[in-house]
Amino acid sequence: MVADGNTPAPPERLWRNPEPKRNYDVVIVGAGGHGLATAYYLARNHGLTDIAVVERGWLAGGNMARNTTIIRSNYLLDASAALYDHALRLWEELHEELDYEFHFSQRGVLNLAHTEQEVRDARRRAFANELNGVDAEWLTPDEISEVCPILNTSNLRYPVLGATYQRRAGIAKHDLVAWGLARKCDEMGVDFIQNREVTGFVTDGDRVTGVRTDSGDIGAGRVGLAAAGRTTLLTDTLGVRLPLQSHPLQAMATEILEPVHPCVVMSNHVHVYTSQAHKGELVLGAGVDTHNGYAQRGSVHVIENQLAAAVELFPVFARAHLLRTWAGTVDVTPDASPIIGPTPYENLFVNCGWGTGGFKATPGAGWVFAHTIATGEPHPLNEPYGMERFTSGALIDEHGAAAVAH
Amino acid sequence: MLLVRCPWCGDRDEAEFRYGGQADVDYPADPHQLDDAAWGEYLFVRANPAGSFDERWVHTAGCRRWFSLVRDTATNEMRPDIPRRREGR
Numbered sequence: 001m002v003a004d005g006n007t008p009a010p011p012e013r014l015w016r017n018p019e020p021k022r023n024y025d026v027v028i029v030g031a032g033g034h035g036l037a038t039a040y041y042l043a044r045n046h047g048l049t050d051i052a053v054v055e056r057g058w059l060a061g062g063n064m065a066r067n068t069t070i071i072r073s074n075y076l077l078d079a080s081a082a083l084y085d086h087a088l089r090l091w092e093e094l095h096e097e098l099d100y101e102f103h104f105s106q107r108g109v110l111n112l113a114h115t116e117q118e119v120r121d122a123r124r125r126a127f128a129n130e131l132n133g134v135d136a137e138w139l140t141p142d143e144i145s146e147v148c149p150i151l152n153t154s155n156l157r158y159p160v161l162g163a164t165y166q167r168r169a170g171i172a173k174h175d176l177v178a179w180g181l182a183r184k185c186d187e188m189g190v191d192f193i194q195n196r197e198v199t200g201f202v203t204d205g206d207r208v209t210g211v212r213t214d215s216g217d218i219g220a221g222r223v224g225l226a227a228a229g230r231t232t233l234l235t236d237t238l239g240v241r242l243p244l245q246s247h248p249l250q251a252m253a254t255e256i257l258e259p260v261h262p263c264v265v266m267s268n269h270v271h272v273y274t275s276q277a278h279k280g281e282l283v284l285g286a287g288v289d290t291h292n293g294y295a296q297r298g299s300v301h302v303i304e305n306q307l308a309a310a311v312e313l314f315p316v317f318a319r320a321h322l323l324r325t326w327a328g329t330v331d332v333t334p335d336a337s338p339i340i341g342p343t344p345y346e347n348l349f350v351n352c353g354w355g356t357g358g359f360k361a362t363p364g365a366g367w368v369f370a371h372t373i374a375t376g377e378p379h380p381l382n383e384p385y386g387m388e389r390f391t392s393g394a395l396i397d398e399h400g401a402a403a404v405a406h
Numbered sequence: 407m408l409l410v411r412c413p414w415c416g417d418r419d420e421a422e423f424r425y426g427g428q429a430d431v432d433y434p435a436d437p438h439q440l441d442d443a444a445w446g447e448y449l450f451v452r453a454n455p456a457g458s459f460d461e462r463w464v465h466t467a468g469c470r471r472w473f474s475l476v477r478d479t480a481t482n483e484m485r486p487d488i489p490r491r492r493e494g495r
Contacts, residue, residue: 230456232454233454233456236454236455241451242451243451243452245427245454291408291425291479292459292461292479293479293480293482294456295479295481297482299407299420299421301421390450391442
């Protein structure tokens with residue numbers, strides 16, 4: 001169930017590298033997971049194929065290349081559970097649909113509870129999940145040991161008192177997800193314009209008519225931003241102020257080891273999350289560096305803290321060698337939920353604010369963002385996620401309500 | 407790890423500090439005059455530049471005092487001058 005090692009041989013070419021046309025029906029800014037999924041569902045669900053996805057670096061080279069690949073939907077609030085479980089159901093069928101194996105492995109996630117309050121909160125979340133049709137179980141420490149024998153539940157400063165268990169959760173190979181989406185989009189006529197940075201917009205009144213790039217303008221009937229940590233750099237040029245703060249988010253991987261870790265384990269209290277990649281690296285992550293930053297690097301004490309937590313939870317990790325650490329730039333909202341919806345510019349739409357949890361939502365975000373761009377109106381699943389909630393006060397306060405590390 | 411210059415204690419490791427976000431975000435002089443949009447903006451919206459940023463830090467593991475410094479968020483380069491103490495406000 002853990003390391004099958006059967007990654008496909010590198011293909012010759014999965015997408016063209018065209019020169020951009022002068023105009024497109026839709027321009028998506030950012031060829032990360034969300035931008036790719038948005039283009040895919042615009043073509044698949046809405047019949048729009050005159051699409052350019054414009055990317056400042058290379059395809060899926062930003063946060064899509066830097067995340068810890070955890071996929072789950074065990075969120076407390078109705079709006080969150082609906083959005084993320086929709087994404088999880090799409091994950092379950094996506095590889096067949098793309099005819100591209102990306103090793104979505106539903107090995108389950110344990111969210112550990114280390115205090116009595118966490119036990120109450122976690123059980124409440126599991127009950128809420130059941131009511132929302134999201135699979136959830138509450139496991140005792142003995143049951144946890146059956147699922148994940150290497151986890152130390154009792155001999156630690158904050159003993160593991162229990163855990164929620166979502167069996168449908170898991171991991172996937174992030175690069176293969178991006179390549180599968182890109183290949184399918186390319187087949188349907190979507191142009192990927194790499195190494196072309198969007199720097200602003202061409203506007204006409206309250207409409208955008210194109211994007212400005214570092215080598216010329218590209219006309220657009222509609223524009224969708226899927227630019228993650230760099231979103232406000234674009235919206236600021238229009239005077240659209242979004243409640244986003246960009247932070248470094250670090251992750252790390254060890255050397256390749258024998259299969260030892262059978263599932264995903266997340267602990268908010270000692271704050272680390274871990275899984276073992278298909279190839280065999282232990283992959284670890286935790287929270288953002290607290291300061292704002294675009295440098296794609298973070299501070300070593302953040303790594304030290306999560307490694308200390310990981311070694312306490314998994315004594316067997318103590319002698320694993322850490323090989324790589326890295327960071328992405330994530331855009332965090334005040335309620336730690338994304339912003340997906342229209343803007344004051346009638347044909348400009350934003351998908352941003354996914355903070356530390358965007359990968360798991362990739363197909364779901366693409367689905368609802370494509371709907372929003374194609375129809376001009378939010379899909380029912382992203383209706384609560386508009387930027388107007390920061391005026392109305394109808395926040396989706398998953399962060400505070402469930403204290404779930406995203 | 408960042409090396410942060412506390413105006414009272416000098417250069418110390420980032421781990422001794424907590425971050426306070428954008429500097430000079432004053433409480434509205436007359437909150438009752440604000441409409442929902444302006445209040446939401448005050449509560450939730452902060453500058454997020456990739457470049458020079460005036461920001462607050464507090465030396466939690468040292469003198470426990472707040473100060474402001476200027477850091478480039480794209481490079482982490484900080485101004486070498488003594489950070490602002492913001493006293494008497």
